[in-house]
Amino acid sequence: MFGKDLYYVSFLGTPSEKTPWILQFGGHHLALNITIAGERGVLTPTLTGAQPALYTQDGKTVRPLAGESDKAIALLNALDDGQKKQAILGFQMRDLVLGPGRMGKPSSPKDSRLRA
Numbered sequence: 570m571f572g573k574d575l576y577y578v579s580f581l582g583t584p585s586e587k588t589p590w591i592l593q594f595g596g597h598h599l600a601l602n603i604t605i606a607g608e609r610g611v612l613t614p615t616l617t618g619a620q621p622a623l624y625t626q627d628g629k630t631v632r633p634l635a636g637e638s639d640k641a642i643a644l645l646n647a648l649d650d651g652q653k654k655q656a657i658l659g660f661q662m663r664d665l666v667l668g669p670g671r672m673g674k675p676s677s678p679k680d681s682r683l684r685a
Contacts, residue, residue, distance in 0.1 A: 575596050575597055576594070576595065576596030576597075576599070577593075577594070577595060577596065578592070578593070578594050579592075579593040579594075579595075580592060580593075581593060584605075586607060587607065588606075589604055589605065589606040590604075590605055591603065591604050591605070592605060595616075598616075598617065598618035598619065598620060599616065599617055599618070600614075600615060600616040601615050602614055602615060617634065617637070618634070619633040619634050622634070622638075645657070
């Protein structure tokens with residue numbers, strides 16, 4: 570189910586020098602969304618993941634993405650209740666809310682799997 574063949578590149582919108590568009594690259598535990606407007610690009614939102622999230626090696630616990638995870642939790646803990654309501658989405662992580670070529674439309678896992 571996972572592997573090097575399950576990554577994709579998508580264009581959301583039409584590449585243009587004048588109007589914004591998005592270049593999307595993703596696959597298992599990776600999602601990069603680059604919004605391009607003119608000469609500028611913003612790399613957000615993004616997801617990098619690791620599986621397992623933690624493991625033991627030579628008697629020590631290893632968390633590959635510890636720095637990123639700890640910063641995200643600290644950011645959420647710094648928000649007030651109103652901000653948390655806006656920041657925390659009301660769906661489960663397994664739900665797909667955007668798929669290639671389906672901007673703003675819910676999609677199923679099979680819709681989001683394009684082979685490069």
